[in-house]
Amino acid sequence: MEGLLTRCRALAACSRQLSGSIPRRFHHCAPGRGKRLVLSRMFQPQNLREDQVPSLEGGSGDLTCKSQRLMLQVGLIHPASPGCYHLLPYTVRALEKLVRVIDQEMRAIGGQKVSMPSLSPAELWRATNRWDLMGKELLRLRDRHGKEYCLGPTHEEAVTALVASQKTLSYKQLPFLLYQVTRKFRDEPRPRFGLLRGREFYMKDMYTFDSSPEAARQTYGLVCDAYSSLFARLGLPCVKVQAGVGSIGGTMSHEFQLPADVGEDQFAVCPSCSFSANVETLNLSQTNCPACQGPLTETKGIEVGHTFYLGTKYSSVFNAQFTNVHGKPSLAEMGCYGLGVTRILAAAIEVLSTEYCLRWPGLLAPYQVCLIPPKKGSKEEVATELAGHLYDHITEAVPQLRGEVLLDDRTHLTIGNRLKDANKFGYPFVIIAGKRALEAPAHYEVWCQNTGEVVFLTKEGVVGLLSQVQVV
Numbered sequence: 001m002e003g004l005l006t007r008c009r010a011l012a013a014c015s016r017q018l019s020g021s022i023p024r025r026f027h028h029c030a031p032g033r034g035k036r037l038v039l040s041r042m043f044q045p046q047n048l049r050e051d052q053v054p055s056l057e058g059g060s061g062d063l064t065c066k067s068q069r070l071m072l073q074v075g076l077i078h079p080a081s082p083g084c085y086h087l088l089p090y091t092v093r094a095l096e097k098l099v100r101v102i103d104q105e106m107r108a109i110g111g112q113k114v115s116m117p118s119l120s121p122a123e124l125w126r127a128t129n130r131w132d133l134m135g136k137e138l139l140r141l142r143d144r145h146g147k148e149y150c151l152g153p154t155h156e157e158a159v160t161a162l163v164a165s166q167k168t169l170s171y172k173q174l175p176f177l178l179y180q181v182t183r184k185f186r187d188e189p190r191p192r193f194g195l196l197r198g199r200e201f202y203m204k205d206m207y208t209f210d211s212s213p214e215a216a217r218q219t220y221g222l223v224c225d226a227y228s229s230l231f232a233r234l235g236l237p238c239v240k241v242q243a244g245v246g247s248i249g250g251t252m253s254h255e256f257q258l259p260a261d262v263g264e265d266q267f268a269v270c271p272s273c274s275f276s277a278n279v280e281t282l283n284l285s286q287t288n289c290p291a292c293q294g295p296l297t298e299t300k301g302i303e304v305g306h307t308f309y310l311g312t313k314y315s316s317v318f319n320a321q322f323t324n325v326h327g328k329p330s331l332a333e334m335g336c337y338g339l340g341v342t343r344i345l346a347a348a349i350e351v352l353s354t355e356y357c358l359r360w361p362g363l364l365a366p367y368q369v370c371l372i373p374p375k376k377g378s379k380e381e382v383a384t385e386l387a388g389h390l391y392d393h394i395t396e397a398v399p400q401l402r403g404e405v406l407l408d409d410r411t412h413l414t415i416g417n418r419l420k421d422a423n424k425f426g427y428p429f430v431i432i433a434g435k436r437a438l439e440a441p442a443h444y445e446v447w448c449q450n451t452g453e454v455v456f457l458t459k460e461g462v463v464g465l466l467s468q469v470q471v472v
């Protein structure tokens with residue numbers, strides 16, 4: 001138990017939870033029992049049999065990776081069209097948590113949140129020549145007046161035009177770090193792997209405006225550090241690697257890669273120094289580290305983030321200027337920074353889950369606790385009321401867990417069957433009111449699914465353990 005508590009405390013410290021949890025409201029009321037979240041009233045379609053999993057991208061019907069299979073099986077996502085998914089309630093809860101963590105990290109470095117339209121006028125894209133350069137990836141459409149648009153795959157053009165429209169900017173106001181979390185649209189040639197590569201997905205994109213190249217490089221470092229801090233809080237071992245600039249352009253770029261077998265990128269790391277790079281940036285024949293000449297190791301990764309130092313590539317096109325210290329107009333030095341929000345969620349599930357059971361980064365789990373009362377008609381049935389009291393006690397004594405505790409009221413099922421489901425869903429804590437709930441004092445079986453430990457605790461012990469849980 002002591003070991004468990006120490007580990008939980010260490011986890012708590014590691015995820016560096018910021019203060020001020022948002023008050024939440026219960027979604028469902030169990031009749032006559034006050035406000036409790038009950039599983040039987042959740043919209044949570046389960047397709048636990050693999051042959052019942054709905055068909056997938058491109059209609060191939062092939063299950064292509066673990067996260068996609070698990071997310072379909074437990075009803076986290078439902079296919080709508082190739083590369084497009086309905087995000088179901090558990091997923092939306094997890095994504096909202098992810099966005100809260102991202103907001104904390106972006107605001108900590110001075111980020112200001114905006115929201116730009118997805119409908120993006122063609123003339124912006126013609127100005128940078130990307131209307132042609134983006135080719136078939138750009139989803140294009142016309143309005144009733146024949147005016148052309150695309151559905152934004154990224155927003156360099158839009159944000160630079162926005163800043164350029166502010167005619168009285170002074171160097172004293174810079175840097176600006178503007179970011180948003182919005183849906184992006186890309187007509188990917190091969191959408192696949194569920195949320196890992198969609199045609200419509202959530203991205204966090206930040207755009208920075210500085211008054212000098214030196215200041216812009218400093219800002220670039222600041223955003224990269226915020227990304228590293230975000231992935232550390234999520235417990236994801238991401239590697240920052242040198243990258244190519246692709247169609248976005250600029251002069252310096254890094255990717256944040258999460259090592260995984262299904263990753264579509266290949267990156268090289270040098271075990272003896274800190275060098276790491278996407279293999280696309282290396283010569284084909286290069287097997288040694290350019291920094292220390294040691295042998296390089298290659299790993300597959302999922303690109304979860306990408307940063308670019310843009311210089312004046314976009315500000316010069318749209319004339320995004322500010323008045324410098326000498327009172328003269330000067331072009332803003334820019335950077336742009338993307339995080340694949342839906343991709344991060346799927347990638348986390350991909351690397352943390354077992355073949356059969358979902359696992360979440362603790363901070364992102366849709367619900368922290370699943371409480372399982374005894375089966376109806378079983379010997380332990382008298383403990384049903386205790387389980388209800390425990391539910392109420394937890395949500396009173398541990399305020400951050402309000403709205404985070406689910407009661408599996410499907411009491412026509414055995415405890416074992418419900419435990420199996422809870423294990424599959426990956427709630428960080430599963431609490432069972434079984435035989436030992438009849439002891440004096442009552443003991444509850446607690447499964448700590450992210451550490452694999454199982455302990456028996458009294459009501460006070462349960463509260464002690466759960467009060468360590470970080471909720472964002």
Ligand code: ATP
Pocket residue numbers: 154186188195196197198199201203246303304305306338339340341342343
């Ligand atoms: P990729 O090389 O995987 O196609 P990209 O380099 O084209 O990605 P960026 O333009 O750098 O992507 O976009 C920023 C981030 O958005 C990426 O790092 C990734 O996490 C995410 N992302 C890009 N494309 C997709 C997609 N089709 N589905 C989900 N997330 C995506």
Ligand code: MG
Pocket residue numbers: 303305306
């Ligand atoms: Mg990229």
